[in-house]
Amino acid sequence: GWILSKRYGLNNMLKKYAVVGNPIAHSLSPQIHRLFAAQFNIELSYERILAPLDGFAGILRTFQQSGGLGANITVPFKIAAAQLVHEKTEQATLAGAVNTITFQQNKWLGDNTDGIGLLRDLTQNLGIDLTDRKILILGAGGAAQGILQPLFSANPASITLANRTLATAEKLAAALQYSSKCMACDLKNLPQQAFDLIINATAAGVKDEPLALPTFLIKQQTVCYDLAYGAAAQPFLTWATQHGALMRYDGSGMLIEQAAEAFYSWHGVRPETQSLISLLNSKIHL
Ligand code: ATR
Numbered sequence: 001g002w003i004l005s006k007r008y009g010l011n012n013m014l015k016k017y018a019v020v021g022n023p024i025a026h027s028l029s030p031q032i033h034r035l036f037a038a039q040f041n042i043e044l045s046y047e048r049i050l051a052p053l054d055g056f057a058g059i060l061r062t063f064q065q066s067g068g069l070g071a072n073i074t075v076p077f078k079i080a081a082a083q084l085v086h087e088k089t090e091q092a093t094l095a096g097a098v099n100t101i102t103f104q105q106n107k108w109l110g111d112n113t114d115g116i117g118l119l120r121d122l123t124q125n126l127g128i129d130l131t132d133r134k135i136l137i138l139g140a141g142g143a144a145q146g147i148l149q150p151l152f153s154a155n156p157a158s159i160t161l162a163n164r165t166l167a168t169a170e171k172l173a174a175a176l177q178y179s180s181k182c183m184a185c186d187l188k189n190l191p192q193q194a195f196d197l198i199i200n201a202t203a204a205g206v207k208d209e210p211l212a213l214p215t216f217l218i219k220q221q222t223v224c225y226d227l228a229y230g231a232a233a234q235p236f237l238t239w240a241t242q243h244g245a246l247m248r249y250d251g252s253g254m255l256i257e258q259a260a261e262a263f264y265s266w267h268g269v270r271p272e273t274q275s276l277i278s279l280l281n282s283k284i285h286l
Contacts, residue, residue, distance in 0.1 A: 005271040015044040016067045017266070020059060021074035024048045028280070029072050032259045036258065036271035056080050064103040070266045071101045072259070078112075078142055085110030100262040111265060114143075115150030117258030118227070118251075123154065125253050125277065128197070128223055130154035136195040136217065137161050139202035142168040143227050147201065148176060160195070162187045166201075187213075194219040198240075205232040211239075218243040227251045229280070252280045 019029040025048065033046040049071075056077050063071060069203040071082040072150065081098035082088065085108040092098045098110035114156035122128045133156045137144050140163035151159060161184045169184035176182050193215055204211035205228050218224070224240035224247065226233035233250035240248045256273045264270045 006272075014213060015042070015069055015267040016063075017044060017046045017070045017072075018049045018055070018063055018068060019046070019072040020049045020051050020063070020073060021077060022051055022053055024074070027074060028255065029074075029259060032256060032276060033106060033263060035247055035276060036260065036263045039265075039271050040267070040269050042267055043072070050076065057084055060084065060101070060108075064108075068103055070103060070262075072262055073099050073101060073141075078146070084108065091115060091149070094187075097142055097146050099258065100265065101147075102266065111262070112146060113258040113261035113265075114146045114254070115148075116261050117252045118147050119150045119154060120257040120261075121249075121251075121253035122197075122223075122225070125257070125274070126223075126247075126249060128247075130156050130197070132157045134193075135159045135194035136190075137197045138198065138200045138211070138213075140165070140172045140184075141201065141203065143203075144201040145172060147199070147227070148182075152176070152181070152221075156181070156197075158183070160191065160234045162184060190214060190217065192216050195222055197223045197225065198234040199224040200224075200228070200233075205235050211236060213239060215243050218245050220244050220246050223247040223249070225251070226251045227254065229255055253277050256280065 018025050018032060027048055029106050030046045030048055049059060078097035078099055081101060082096055083093060084099055085101060087107060089108045092110045092112040095112040095115060097112055100111040100113055102109040135151060135156050135161060141159055159182050161169040161173050164187045166186040173179060173182045173184040198217060202211060222245045224245045226236045229250040229252040237248045237250060256276050260271050260273050
């Protein structure tokens, strides 16, 4: 009982994980990982760590020294994490960003599970076939960069990258090996056509700023997907509703799936995700 754990410090032997970001207070990762762990009777601790904007590397080192085995990395540190780790998976290299770190004694391994998380949600959970589809991605920041390669792996007809700052979208498109299937355009100068899938990867909703979009982008069968979840996804999804799109989703499925993938790489077992996605959807107002 407690005497043993006091004397031998058994509590300190819990497998230790964390999510690191700034801000971090609203991250759902601790709950998600604890619920996954409960599926397998795995005992772990999973905390939220607020890292100062200029102190990310130090925070990670301290966490590892205190016994940390792995960390999820969130806004705004995913690109910094890609530069800090000693080894990266192919997904992390292609994304230029790391959202999952495994601490080994002399080496930090970086992975990026965001793209696979989105792909799982779209294709497996929502049953959307991306083959030969025309995809529009709004935004060209870190979030957009992280999903491009995985989306191309599903063999769409094309991906149009539309950004407020045209040069950023052009740079991202040009760097791709699939550049012939990828075009960049200005958010204010979109091609006059409806798309099969529109993904909002801008930070407009998170920052509560307006995102003006032309109505010709949407037909009834257009799938509208916001990478954000909860309130931040509402403006885009409301716009989609108003213009008749029947299929509208926020990023809660992606959130759970990217966590499941990280959980698998740490614990070697694949958690069931559907019940958590339902739980999350019933808590946030869609
Ligand atoms: P993230 O890592 O979440 O993608 P980011 O790298 O800051 O965050 O990128 C934010 C993206 O949202 C960018 O594409 C940004 O456009 P710019 O490149 O022009 O900055 C886009 N964005 C942010 N606020 C926006 C707004 N109010 N309207 C349209 N796009 C916006």
